[in-house]
Amino acid sequence: MTYRKGASMGDQWPPAPFDRAYQRMREHDAWYVGNPEHLATFYGRGPVVHTRPAQYRGGLVGAVSRFFWGRPVSPRGQQRTRLHVPLASDIATASADLLFAEPPRITVENSATQSRLDEIVNTPGVHSALLEAAEVAAALGGVYLRVVWDADIARHAMLDAVDADAAVPEWRWRELSAVTFWQTLDGTDGATVLRHLERHEPGRIMHSLYLGTDDELGRPIPLTEHPSTAWTARVVDADGAIDTGTRRLTANYVPNIRPSREWRSVPALKPLGRSDFDGVEPLFDALDETYSSWMRDVRLAKARLLVPAGYLQPLGGPGAGAVFDDDQEIFTELNMLTGRGDGSPPITPSQFAIRVREHRETVEQITHDVLRAAGYSPSTFGELNGATGITATEVTDRRELSETTRDKKSRYWQAALGPLAGALLDVDRAVFGGAGIGLDETPLVDFGDQAQPDPAELARTAQTLLAAEAASTDVRVRLVHPDWDDDQVAAEVAAILAETGRTVPDPATFRGPDQAGGASDGMGTGPGQ
Known part of the structure; x- marks a missing residue:
């Protein structure tokens, strides 16, 4: 939906077809947050019953009952403990850790611009914000990044993240061409809802305030009607827009991973990407049911x-x-007919038995299936199936699926962060006079290698190469220190040769006194000297 000042009370919000996507995001958010009340409300105990279209085949009541969290507690008054296992949130956290535990490096060619970029983006604060954004993106299927500025907070432009369920995007060839961020404001009664809309277009940002209902956008009202938007009234032009000083779009979208299986035939939703939870919701539900059954055995076995x-x-x-x-030792015998x-x-x-082995094996199998479907290795979560004494190479092999998923996701972040960093530098130059960037230049984003090699394993490899005379000192130093540049490698090679007494002249370039026509250069002694 595009920004329009003349919206009417009949405008649906969220606009179709994004209402369908937001419904799925609410389901994934319930698993991500992990609140049992939210799960029970979403799957059947709340005022609205949420199901998928295919579930209606067996009737609405039957569809809800298929999910453990959708079943009513019966008979009335019977205690039934429902335990939630936070595997979904663990997956989202692991996804973010794989991407941003080691922060990426954003670079440009100009040294002055690079210094400004380091001051703005290559900072612990921004890296932490990206880590947080990546975690939510894994749950909801993506995240938006936008350029903001506030001279009272910082004397430079800043990056901000917006969750995927708080924006309405517009696409051109699967690339974001414009986006409207929206926020429900406090201070409204139950019958009306105030929404602040912030629309990003190339070159400008437009602000508007709407008074509507839960499912209707409503009518536009002055920005001064709410304290949260009053500041925008002082800086926007007659069209409600703020000039950004750049022809680039000051927002971008980072999909968690593509393709989106569910929305592949819906053009407006297809670029959204998919959540790590997509398709494994029934397994999450089965895991909670298994754990709840396990705890029921514990409770009944008292x-x-x-x-x-x-x-x-x-x-x-x-x-x-x-x-x-x-504790009573003596009881008075009574006349009883039974005994x-x-x-x-x-x-x-x-005292009933606790079926520990059956429950544990079921939990392990479900967990393994969930992680495989989400694209992660069990070893990423510390699950090595009891293996001890394994080598670093074996650990790396067991993390291969997670590494592949991390590499795929990092490319989406590279594609989004580079152009947005360019827009950030443009805005920073226009607003704060910072060092700008060329109009056709895009900063480079390098995520590096996530899996850090084991130093002991590298040392053993280097020793094997030395014993086999299969690699020079230079090659072995580069193997052990892959992040060093040529000068560092050369200095380390010289130090090693000096310490080991192997600093000798190169036979290919050495010239003795007879060849040089003079005294020796003092670099060493030749034959017969």
Whole structure:
């Protein structure tokens, strides 16, 4: 939906077809947050029952009952503990860690511009913000980044992240051409909703305030009507726009991963990408059901004694109840019609078995299936199936699936961060007088290698190459220090040769006294000297 000042009360919000995408995002958000009440509300106990179209085949009630979290607690009054396992949030956190545990490096050719870029973007604060954005992106399917500035906060332009369920994008050839961010403001009653819309177009940002309802955008009202938007009224032009000082779009979208299986036939939703939770929601639900069953076994396996009423001590009279004292050593025998063969009333112990092995194996299998479907290796989560004493190479092999997923995701971030960093430098130059960048230049984004090689393993490899005379000192130094430049490598090679006493003249370039026509250069001794 494009920005329009003359919107009417009949405008649907969120606009179609993004309402369908937001519905799925709400489902994934429920798993990401992991609140049992939210899950139970989403899957059936709330005022609205949420199901997929295919679930209607067996009837609405049957569709809800297919999910553990959608089943009603029955019979009434029976205790049933529902336990949630936060595997979904663990996956989102692991995705972000794989991408940004080692921060990327954004570079340009001009040294002055690079210094300004380091001051603005290559900072711990921005790297932490990207880490947070990547975690939410893994859950919702993507995240938006935008350029903002506030001279009261910082004397430079800044990067800000917006969750995927708070924006309406517009695409051209699967590239973001414009986007409208929206935010529901406080201070409205239950019947009306105030929304602040911030639309980014190449060269300008437009602000507007709408008064509507939960599912309708409503009518535009002055920006001064709410404290959160009053500041924009002082800086926008007659069209409600702010000039950004750049022809680039001051926002970009980072898909978590593509293609989006569910939306591949919906052009407006196809570029959104997919969540790490896409397609594994039933497995999340089955995992919670298994853990809840396991905990039910634990609860039912508590030791209990079934005793005759005559062994109970009354608590003060009729209707006050009674209690059994398990420390009492002598009980008064009563005349009873029931009991053991000798006529004594029975005390029957009750303690059920806990099916630990069955539950654990089921949990492990479901977890393995979830991680494989999401594109992660179990070893990323510390699961090595009990293996001990494995080598660094074996650990790397077991992380291969996670590394592949990380490489795929990093390319989407590279494609988005580079152009947005260019727009950031443009805005910074226009607003704060910072060092700019060429109109056709795009900063480079390097994520580097996520898997850090084991120093001990590299040392053993270097020693093997030395023993086999298969690599020079220069090659071995570069193997152990892959991040060093040529000068660092040359200095280290010279130091090694000096320490080992192997600093000798190169036979190909050495010239003795007879060849040089003079005295030796003092670099060494030749034959016969």
